[in-house]
Amino acid sequence: MPGWAPLLIGRLHSLLGVVPLGILAVVFAVPLAGLGGGRQAMSGWIKLTDSVPWLIAEVSLVYLPLLVHAAYGLRLAISKSYNLTRYSAANNWSYSLQRVTGPVILFWAATHIWLFRIPVMSGELRPEDSLDFVFAQLSATSTSGVPLLLIGYLGGVTALSIHLGTGVERFAFTWGLISAKRERLLRQSCIALSVLLWLFLSHVTLLAGTGTGLLGGLIVG
Amino acid sequence: MSQRKIQQLTLQIHRGQLHRSAQVDDATAPFESVVSEGFDRSLLATLEQLRAEHGTSEPPFPKFPGAGSDGCSDGGCGKCAVLVNGVAQLSCQTTLQSILGKANKKTAALAPLSKFPTATGLVVERQKQRDAGATVATSAAALSSCIECGICFEVCPNTGSDRSFVGPLRLVVAAGSFDDQESARRLSLGEQGVVGCHGAKNCTAYCPQGIDLASEIRDLNGKVRRQLWRSLFRSSSDYASSSAEPSQAAPQERADEASPADGGVVDSSKDD
Ligand code: SF4
Ligand code: FES
Numbered sequence: 001m002p003g004w005a006p007l008l009i010g011r012l013h014s015l016l017g018v019v020p021l022g023i024l025a026v027v028f029a030v031p032l033a034g035l036g037g038g039r040q041a042m043s044g045w046i047k048l049t050d051s052v053p054w055l056i057a058e059v060s061l062v063y064l065p066l067l068v069h070a071a072y073g074l075r076l077a078i079s080k081s082y083n084l085t086r087y088s089a090a091n092n093w094s095y096s097l098q099r100v101t102g103p104v105i106l107f108w109a110a111t112h113i114w115l116f117r118i119p120v121m122s123g124e125l126r127p128e129d130s131l132d133f134v135f136a137q138l139s140a141t142s143t144s145g146v147p148l149l150l151i152g153y154l155g156g157v158t159a160l161s162i163h164l165g166t167g168v169e170r171f172a173f174t175w176g177l178i179s180a181k182r183e184r185l186l187r188q189s190c191i192a193l194s195v196l197l198w199l200f201l202s203h204v205t206l207l208a209g210t211g212t213g214l215l216g217g218l219i220v221g
Numbered sequence: 222m223s224q225r226k227i228q229q230l231t232l233q234i235h236r237g238q239l240h241r242s243a244q245v246d247d248a249t250a251p252f253e254s255v256v257s258e259g260f261d262r263s264l265l266a267t268l269e270q271l272r273a274e275h276g277t278s279e280p281p282f283p284k285f286p287g288a289g290s291d292g293c294s295d296g297g298c299g300k301c302a303v304l305v306n307g308v309a310q311l312s313c314q315t316t317l318q319s320i321l322g323k324a325n326k327k328t329a330a331l332a333p334l335s336k337f338p339t340a341t342g343l344v345v346e347r348q349k350q351r352d353a354g355a356t357v358a359t360s361a362a363a364l365s366s367c368i369e370c371g372i373c374f375e376v377c378p379n380t381g382s383d384r385s386f387v388g389p390l391r392l393v394v395a396a397g398s399f400d401d402q403e404s405a406r407r408l409s410l411g412e413q414g415v416v417g418c419h420g421a422k423n424c425t426a427y428c429p430q431g432i433d434l435a436s437e438i439r440d441l442n443g444k445v446r447r448q449l450w451r452s453l454f455r456s457s458s459d460y461a462s463s464s465a466e467p468s469q470a471a472p473q474e475r476a477d478e479a480s481p482a483d484g485g486v487v488d489s490s491k492d493d
Contacts, residue, residue, distance in 0.1 A: 004410050087376050091425075092422070170420045177443070183439075
């Protein structure tokens with residue numbers, strides 16, 4: 001297939017974003033949902049993630065694909081292909097948001113891995129202590145009293161929610177998977193996915209950083 | 222007694238290639254004219270009146286497209302597309318009032334479409350589009366009302382003279398013959414094809430004829446996916462024999478025939 005390499009890479013790019021992020025969402029959603037339910041259950045799950053088969057699966061199914069996705073995505077994000085200020089149709093918003101949230105997520109994910117995953121992987125931090133470490137870091141404030149990491153995390157989960165919702169929609173488009181009739185339904189489902197994901201992740205992040213979830217604890221963990 | 226505010230629109234008409242040059246002097250500075258009445262007129266009619274007043278020589282007055290007998294003045298020929306404050310519009314379908322909006326004073330910068338070679342003044346080079354006119358109208362049913370204005374190419378964030386993507390119109394033309402022409406398949410699958418479209422869908426949102434190009438491209442994406450699937454599991458010898466079909470131009474040759482800057486129109490009559 002001479003000359004088709006860009007197409008294959010382009011199509012793989014969206015696949016390598018949607019699939020690992022889908023896996024991550026499911027794998028993280030289950031234990032995170034139990035965050036308010038009990039620290040013990042959460043610690044048990046963290047222990048499980050410290051096993052060798054888990055690490056192999058984590059690296060090969062999530063990190064490597066996402067790295068490829070991020071490298072190609074970064075190239076697209078800096079290619080100056082935005083014209084939202086002149087053409088502000090709804091779809092152009094969705095497209096542009098998807099592009100700009102990519103690098104934000106990359107930065108956030110790198111920070112997360114650097115701060116919390118690498119210390120566990122290298123044995124510097126015991127898995128059973130990692131939860132307390134995460135809570136402590138997220139609730140830490142700067143000298144002027146601003147919880148910088150928590151704010152950064154809230155930015156990261158917001159970017160992730162937008163990126164995933166708009167990404168699924170764009171994935172269906174570039175793979176030609178959806179009929180004209182279902183396009184509207186898909187868009188609404190993707191918006192719902194983004195909103196639900198954002199509510200859930202922000203709630204969990206706030207719970208970890210402040211001890212109180214979203215809406216001042218109106219939603220219980 | 223409150224006084225009615227005087228409406229005023231300053232038309233700042235850029236001069237073709239010159240406005241793209243870094244140096245601005247008297248010769249390259251935009252031609253300016255202040256309009257304070259007749260806001261229900263179209264931009265094209267206003268430009269025509271200015272031309273009548275100032276003559277056609279250039280400088281001082283830049284040429285503009287779609288004027289007089291050259292265009293239809295009715296949204297039917299696509300020749301009068303210009304950038305109004307950076308936004309592509311048909312000047313015959315744009316009233317001064319719509320540019321002014323609720324403001325009483327405003328400046329409207331008029332410039333030629335930025336992604337086409339500029340011939341002179343506000344006129345861009347679209348000979349290729351005119352040549353391929355019959356082809357566009359007949360190659361894909363969805364394009365039957367296309368006026369080849371070039372707006373879909375202009376508004377797409379992924380087109381440009383520095384990009385290989387052929388643009389939405391040419392993709393939709395290729396979609397029309399994807400099933401029976403190897404060249405259309407090659408164009409769609411190659412680096413100038415669907416991989417360049419990232420689903421911003423501005424083509425659909427801003428086409429003055431309301432053509433849903435994005436839906437056609439989405440359907441083409443489905444065809445490309447199936448073709449890719451078939452080709453991945455087909456032996457390279459099969460591929461070699463199919464690519465050796467007579468009269469099929471190589472992708473690069475196709476690109477040379479109709480570069481993106483031509484407005485993304487492919488003259489697929491050459492495929493036959
Ligand atoms: S498809 Fe629409 S925007 Fe594109 S050239 Fe035709 S009429 Fe103009
Ligand atoms: S002059 Fe024909 S479309 Fe405007």
